[in-house]
Amino acid sequence: xxxxxxxxxxxxxxxxxxxxxxxxxxxxxxxxxxxxxxxxxxxxxxxxxxxxxxxxxxxxxxxxxxxxxxxxxxxxxxxxxxxxxxxxxxxxxxxxxxxxxxxxxxxxxxxxxxxxxxxxxxxxxxxxxxxxxxxxxxxxxxxxxxxxxxxxxxxxxxxxxxxxxxxxxxxxxxxxxxxxxxxxxxxxxxxxxxxxxxxxxxxxxxxxxxxxxxxxxxxxxxxxxxxxxxxxxxxxxxxxxxxxxxxxxxxxxxxxxxxxxxxxxxxxxxxxxxxxxxxxxxxxxxxxxxxxxxxxxxxxxxxxxxxxxxxxxxxxxxxxxxxxxxxxxxxxxxxxxxxxxxxxxxxxxxxxxxxxxxxxxxxxxxxxxxxxxxxxxxxxxxxxxxxxxxxxxxxxxxxxxxxxxxxxxxxxxxxxxxxxx
Amino acid sequence: xxxxxxxxxxxxxxxxxxxxxxxxxxxxxxxxxxxxxxxxxxxxxxxxxxxxxxxxxxxxxxxxxxxxxxxxxxxxxxxxxxxxxxxxxxxxxxxxxxxxxxxxxxxxxxxxxxxxxxxxxxxxxxxxxxxxxxxxxxxxxxxxxxxxxxxxxxxxxxxxxxxxxxxxxxxxxxxxxxxxxxxxxxxxxxxxxxxxxxxxxxxxxxxxxxxxxxxxxxxxxxxxxxxxxxxxxxxxxxxxxxxxxxxxxxxxxxxxxxxxxxxxxxxxxxxxxxxxxxxxxxxxxxxxxxxxxxxxxxxxxxxxxxxxxxxxxxxxxxxxxxxxxxxxxxxxxxxxxxxxxxxxxxxxxxxxxxxxxxxxxxxxxxxxxxxxxxxxxxxxxxxxxxxxxxxxxxxxxxxxxxxxxxxxxxxxxxxxxxxxx
Numbered sequence: 001x002x003x004x005x006x007x008x009x010x011x012x013x014x015x016x017x018x019x020x021x022x023x024x025x026x027x028x029x030x031x032x033x034x035x036x037x038x039x040x041x042x043x044x045x046x047x048x049x050x051x052x053x054x055x056x057x058x059x060x061x062x063x064x065x066x067x068x069x070x071x072x073x074x075x076x077x078x079x080x081x082x083x084x085x086x087x088x089x090x091x092x093x094x095x096x097x098x099x100x101x102x103x104x105x106x107x108x109x110x111x112x113x114x115x116x117x118x119x120x121x122x123x124x125x126x127x128x129x130x131x132x133x134x135x136x137x138x139x140x141x142x143x144x145x146x147x148x149x150x151x152x153x154x155x156x157x158x159x160x161x162x163x164x165x166x167x168x169x170x171x172x173x174x175x176x177x178x179x180x181x182x183x184x185x186x187x188x189x190x191x192x193x194x195x196x197x198x199x200x201x202x203x204x205x206x207x208x209x210x211x212x213x214x215x216x217x218x219x220x221x222x223x224x225x226x227x228x229x230x231x232x233x234x235x236x237x238x239x240x241x242x243x244x245x246x247x248x249x250x251x252x253x254x255x256x257x258x259x260x261x262x263x264x265x266x267x268x269x270x271x272x273x274x275x276x277x278x279x280x281x282x283x284x285x286x287x288x289x290x291x292x293x294x295x296x297x298x299x300x301x302x303x304x305x306x307x308x309x310x311x312x313x314x315x316x317x318x319x320x321x322x323x324x325x326x327x328x329x330x331x332x333x334x335x336x337x338x339x340x341x342x343x344x345x346x347x348x349x350x351x352x353x354x355x356x357x358x359x360x361x362x363x364x365x366x367x368x369x370x371x372x373x374x375x376x377x378x379x380x381x382x383x384x385x386x387x388x389x390x391x392x393x394x395x396x397x398x399x400x401x402x403x404x405x406x407x408x409x410x411x412x413x414x415x416x417x418x419x420x421x
Numbered sequence: 422x423x424x425x426x427x428x429x430x431x432x433x434x435x436x437x438x439x440x441x442x443x444x445x446x447x448x449x450x451x452x453x454x455x456x457x458x459x460x461x462x463x464x465x466x467x468x469x470x471x472x473x474x475x476x477x478x479x480x481x482x483x484x485x486x487x488x489x490x491x492x493x494x495x496x497x498x499x500x501x502x503x504x505x506x507x508x509x510x511x512x513x514x515x516x517x518x519x520x521x522x523x524x525x526x527x528x529x530x531x532x533x534x535x536x537x538x539x540x541x542x543x544x545x546x547x548x549x550x551x552x553x554x555x556x557x558x559x560x561x562x563x564x565x566x567x568x569x570x571x572x573x574x575x576x577x578x579x580x581x582x583x584x585x586x587x588x589x590x591x592x593x594x595x596x597x598x599x600x601x602x603x604x605x606x607x608x609x610x611x612x613x614x615x616x617x618x619x620x621x622x623x624x625x626x627x628x629x630x631x632x633x634x635x636x637x638x639x640x641x642x643x644x645x646x647x648x649x650x651x652x653x654x655x656x657x658x659x660x661x662x663x664x665x666x667x668x669x670x671x672x673x674x675x676x677x678x679x680x681x682x683x684x685x686x687x688x689x690x691x692x693x694x695x696x697x698x699x700x701x702x703x704x705x706x707x708x709x710x711x712x713x714x715x716x717x718x719x720x721x722x723x724x725x726x727x728x729x730x731x732x733x734x735x736x737x738x739x740x741x742x743x744x745x746x747x748x749x750x751x752x753x754x755x756x757x758x759x760x761x762x763x764x765x766x767x768x769x770x771x772x773x774x775x776x777x778x779x780x781x782x783x784x785x786x787x788x789x790x791x792x793x794x795x796x797x798x799x800x801x802x803x804x805x806x807x808x809x810x811x812x813x814x815x816x817x818x819x820x821x822x823x824x825x826x827x828x829x830x831x832x833x834x835x836x837x838x839x840x841x842x
Binding site: 023026027100106108110112114119121122200204205219223225243245246249250252253254257338356360361362364365366367368369370371372373375376381382383393394395396398399408409410411412413414415416417418419420 | 444447448521527529531533535540542543621625626640644646664666667670671673674675678759777781782783785786787788789790791792793794796797802803804814815816817819820829830831832833834835836837838839840841
């Protein structure tokens with residue numbers, strides 16, 4: 001790009017424009033936002049040829065960079081995938097608008113009436129990696145919640161994201177909303193990320209979506225509040241009171257349905273008393289399903305298992321691999337998860353209510369499950385509509401982050417000349 | 422204190438102990454927490470002589486330091502004030518326990534049942550200034566919410582806070598809860614504050630309560646999430662559709678009931694059309710009540726007013742002073758508040774629903790009021806019980822911060838061998 005100003009100036013300008021747009025968006029009618037999203041969906045579909053062409057440039061760049069097949073697949077946009085983006089935009093458009101919703105209201109003896117209503121957060125910064133569809137998903141969710149958004153996509157998807165972004169802006173324009181409501185950082189320069197992490201004047205929250213490199217950078221440099229999205233080091237504990245059929249169904253689904261998502265199971269903990277029946281059966285079924293089982297000493301007699309090392313505990317494989325370990329009791333399972341987990345999603349298989357309660361009370365993962373596949377860790381499956389990710393921090397948003405989680409609130413208090421005694 | 426380890430080691434140890442205590446507190450029974458608070462109340466009352474003696478040392482230190490009368494008064498503990506601390510502890514003990522409350526629950530077509538339940542935040546760091554009673558209030562609220570707390574009081578109140586803290590620990594001990602649940606930083610060294618602001622491994626959130634110096638330090642140095650507590654630059658806008666009686670009652674109460682609290686009015690904005698009747702009346706009444714009115718050019722003809730300078734807009738006086746300005750319309754009032762306000766509490770006096778709605782929609786203060794005194798900006802008045810302060814940020818907690826606002830949440834999902842298709 002020619003005549004690009006220096007990164008600091010560029011980002012400061014983007015921030016100021018986002019802030020100005022956010023001030024208008026905060027009271028934009030729900031219809032205008034929905035109409036912008038539908039118009040954006042139309043524009044994405046109408047420009048699908050241009051998007052595919054832009055994507056071809058990214059794929060070429062990816063090939064030159066030697067990206068893995070998995071990465072190349074994440075980067076690829078086909079007409080089918082563009083249809084998915086369009087459907088996603090329309091789905092967010094059709095959701096309830098969270099802004100202005102009354103979360104609670106009550107009267108006070110003083111005569112005051114108090115309402116707690118949802119408001120936008122302001123300006124959201126989204127930093128993401130290769131998947132270009134995040135440009136549309138994140139842009140749409142932030143807009144739905146009345147926020148301005150600054151999108152900083154991965155350098156690999158630069159041209160694809162730019163083409164999708166152009167369609168989003170077309171939607172804003174058609175609905176008469178400020179075009180600065182959805183901005184895409186127009187440079188691959190990684191310094192833009194560091195700038196965003198310190199723009200406390202203009203960015204209200206950063207949503208980082210990416211691997212360990214990005215998470216580490218955010219932890220070191222962020223001065224803006226962050227919705228932490230750590231890895232999904234997902235554990236399943238098979239309790240001594242587990243139902244064998246449920247254990248089998250759930251573990252196989254949690255590990256094999258899709259291995260690359262953050263809700264995929266990564267570690268199996270088995271109560272010592274049920275190793276020989278349920279444990280054996282589950283591990284054999286995993287191996288038959290083509291999963292590499294990295295087992296501890298107590299399990300390594302099972303044919304086909306590989307030997308686990310210390311590095312396997314707390315590891316997110318995102319692949320057809322699972323770690324497996326025998327534990328003496330539920331407290332040992334809890335201790336293992338506390339030590340190696342990432343507070344994302346963890347599950348217990350048990351018919352014992354007291355054991356489930358103990359697991360639910362003593363662990364503090366964003367999502368805890370009983371007798372259900374951890375692959376349900378997803379905003380859509382929770383009934384929240386689309387999501388921008390699964391937050392693992394404790395502040396503000398936790399678990400699936402949809403439009404509602406991208407809001408704040410304020411108190412509206414009405415009296416009638418009411419004064420305090 | 423003798424043989425004090427270096428600050429970094431000291432604080433790291435305090436952090437680690439707080440984290441261990443938090444893990445236990447997270448599932449402490451509600452009764453144990455309530456009983457600890459009641460036992461602490463007993464212990465405070467039983468040791469009131471020791472607390473008064475400790476306070477005398479602080480007062481002497483304060484006199485040597487040349488503290489203002491107002492500061493000395495904030496520092497002073499009498500038997501009456503200690504009774505207030507005791508009552509506060511018992512009131513928090515009697516409140517509903519927020520931990521484990523089901524915030525929402527729903528069923529999904531997949532067969533899953535999802536509950537969103539309140540959990541503690543973990544470890545809270547509270548940094549505060551002279552008032553020693555904050556030691557008890559903040560300690561009690563954090564404990565109620567199942568959090569461990571690290572209290573860092575002002576150096577002026579060091580001995581008083583230490584004596585109160587000893588009583589809180591006695592309460593914990595009596596209830597069989599970990600004594601490290603409520604820790605007080607045992608040094609006046611200001612470096613402890615900087616340490617706390619960067620203890621991301623052990624502190625989940627910092628609550629700063631103090632003046633501009635502390636706020637600035639927090640903004641510069643905090644790596645731990647912060648519940649921002651900015652100043653209360655509280656505005657009251659008298660709309661052209663204001664009721665004159667309500668305007669007078671509310672403004673006088675908002676400015677004069679107590680001038681030193683954050684909900685006290687600091688700036689009056691008057692619609693041009695009502696300057697000559699309502700505006701004059703209100704300003705004369707303020708002057709009669711002993712308030713210095715710093716007026717803009719359009720108001721300076723009113724006898725007894727002083728001339729406002731640019732420095733008066735956006736100023737928190739916390740004193741018998743108010744700034745006053747004429748505005749052309751409601752949008753000019755909104756623009757003034759956006760520019761000079763602190764997103765704490767702002768009010769409109771109007772009988773016009775559309776004007777109130779515009780004010781409520783276009784401003785984003787944590788608390789917005791209509792026809793009510795801004796002195797109601799208080800957790801007790803909101804019906805939340807005690808509060809640790811009024812948060813002005815947009816993240817997690819906003820407005821009065823009580824026990825409920827010191828919690829997070831998690832999702833508990835139950836199935837019956839449920840798998841994702």
